[in-house]
Amino acid sequence: MRLAVFDDYRIGVVRDEAVHEVTAALPERWRNTPYAMNELIRNFEAWRSRIEETANIVSGIPIGQLRLRPPVPAPQQILAAPANYRAHQAEMAKRVGEPLVGRPAARDLGFFLKAPGSLAGASDTILLPDRPGREFHHESELAFVIGREARAVKQSQAFDYIFGYTCLIDVTLRITSEFKEERVMRKSFETFTPLGPVLVTADEIADPNTLEVRLWVNDELRQHANTRDMIVAIPELMETATHTLTLKPGDVYATGTPEGVGEIKPGDRVRIAIEHVGEMSLPVARRDW
Numbered sequence: 001m002r003l004a005v006f007d008d009y010r011i012g013v014v015r016d017e018a019v020h021e022v023t024a025a026l027p028e029r030w031r032n033t034p035y036a037m038n039e040l041i042r043n044f045e046a047w048r049s050r051i052e053e054t055a056n057i058v059s060g061i062p063i064g065q066l067r068l069r070p071p072v073p074a075p076q077q078i079l080a081a082p083a084n085y086r087a088h089q090a091e092m093a094k095r096v097g098e099p100l101v102g103r104p105a106a107r108d109l110g111f112f113l114k115a116p117g118s119l120a121g122a123s124d125t126i127l128l129p130d131r132p133g134r135e136f137h138h139e140s141e142l143a144f145v146i147g148r149e150a151r152a153v154k155q156s157q158a159f160d161y162i163f164g165y166t167c168l169i170d171v172t173l174r175i176t177s178e179f180k181e182e183r184v185m186r187k188s189f190e191t192f193t194p195l196g197p198v199l200v201t202a203d204e205i206a207d208p209n210t211l212e213v214r215l216w217v218n219d220e221l222r223q224h225a226n227t228r229d230m231i232v233a234i235p236e237l238m239e240t241a242t243h244t245l246t247l248k249p250g251d252v253y254a255t256g257t258p259e260g261v262g263e264i265k266p267g268d269r270v271r272i273a274i275e276h277v278g279e280m281s282l283p284v285a286r287r288d289w
């Protein structure tokens, strides 16, 4: 099933580019709230047939006519893997003029957080603050979404806790020799976490470890990799995170970017596509506040 959140936090099932609204299948207290998707995920097995029946009855609206919100608008946490592809690790080492050997990667570093307030949907605009002399970069990433409370999960059980997958752009303000802000802040400016366009349930993704990931800026292909090249694969990300804290339904985990990161500027358009998961394209503009 492909799930979308749109307009005033309505929820829809997406079939052939048409959105069939199923908000009415949810308990009244959750309708039109950013938290509805967390509850839908938490109760999915119980609500699934009602959701499908509702989607069968209502007519579809072309997806292009709706304002797409992040498919999980209010995760309790967004975790993210740092340096999880070797070629990206190498390009970052080169950028700061440090040797690659001995440089920590995802297995040593664990995870960092992005503020949930930095989320944007597929219909939104990436807004860059005015920081003369600084570079803002795109990072294309597969994200997985937690399906049920996950604590101390073993790698062999990891996929039992994943509800689904979506595309995530981890927009980042790069450090310089002069400026070295906290990573969490550099990646948490408002709109710096585009998520979507939809949430694809795990049963539709045969193997999340062999997905092609691509990102273009203005039709120039900047990133192209396969999720099989992750240094730390999804089961180990899950194991490490859930031995740190309990993950909740709707929590988002960005699995890290491959090589080819680069600058985005106001006026650009950024497009991410992940095989079987989806594709979205967002404009970039200067923030006016």
Ligand code: MN
Binding pocket: 080, 081, 082, 139, 141, 170, 254, 256, 257
């Ligand atoms: Mn990243």
